Amino acid sequence: MSVFTSLGILVLAMLIQGFLQTSPSIFAIFYHYASGKTSAKKADDQSLSFILGVEIATATIFLITYFIITFFAAEKIILNSIFLWAMSGLFAALAFFTFFFYFRLGKKNRTTTKLFISRRMSENFLYRATHAKNRTDTILLGFLSSITELVFTLPLFIISSIEIIGLSPRFNFIFIILYIIVATIPLFAIRMSFKTRHNLAEIQRLRVKRKLFFRIIISAGYVGLAILTFLSGVIK
Numbered sequence: 001m002s003v004f005t006s007l008g009i010l011v012l013a014m015l016i017q018g019f020l021q022t023s024p025s026i027f028a029i030f031y032h033y034a035s036g037k038t039s040a041k042k043a044d045d046q047s048l049s050f051i052l053g054v055e056i057a058t059a060t061i062f063l064i065t066y067f068i069i070t071f072f073a074a075e076k077i078i079l080n081s082i083f084l085w086a087m088s089g090l091f092a093a094l095a096f097f098t099f100f101f102y103f104r105l106g107k108k109n110r111t112t113t114k115l116f117i118s119r120r121m122s123e124n125f126l127y128r129a130t131h132a133k134n135r136t137d138t139i140l141l142g143f144l145s146s147i148t149e150l151v152f153t154l155p156l157f158i159i160s161s162i163e164i165i166g167l168s169p170r171f172n173f174i175f176i177i178l179y180i181i182v183a184t185i186p187l188f189a190i191r192m193s194f195k196t197r198h199n200l201a202e203i204q205r206l207r208v209k210r211k212l213f214f215r216i217i218i219s220a221g222y223v224g225l226a227i228l229t230f231l232s233g234v235i236k
Helices: 003-019 023-035 040-075 081-101 120-132 135-147 150-166 170-197 200-209 211-235
Strands: none
Touching: 003 150, 003 170, 003 211, 023 040, 023 120, 023 135, 023 170, 023 200, 040 135, 040 150, 040 170, 081 150, 081 211, 120 135, 150 170, 150 211, 170 200, 200 211
């Protein structure tokens, strides 16, 4: 398998991870309410706890996936062409889903960024975001917000683990750390927006304006992964 193909897959996986919107949506709501209930310093400290929760979730799931894939690769159980072609099909399906259903459709949702999650789950996150009181609450909120998108991120962890294993061992955990950093960049961007005196309404308007862009980037990323993963199966 070409090193450039592997790097292309890793870059696309990180790109998709960086543009997923569930954690940023919940984080923006949380920061807004935290700023209204506490001092700016405490709200900022709590925001870092939320980000830590996302990092813990991403690192935990990625590492578990990586070690499982490493075991299977050593035992030669999976990682053959058929498995890669199946992953390619999965990415193609995710590309279709994210373009048409990741953001809720309909006339009422044109001016919002409502996501695929159920109304009950959305209300539960809203309650948690508005009632988080301490560091434990905010870490858990960040953790759960990241887990919510597991259907989109787990395939990314799997294919990234496969490609990382195929590269030089000394770079393995560097790529994992880089992946975790990329996953939190949107949260730090929102945090900086609040710190520079922007409010939730302004952030939300910008996210609505960029909604089509997010759909295209995420879907195109999955299409790219489908193609590269299929080619990896052919080469293999």
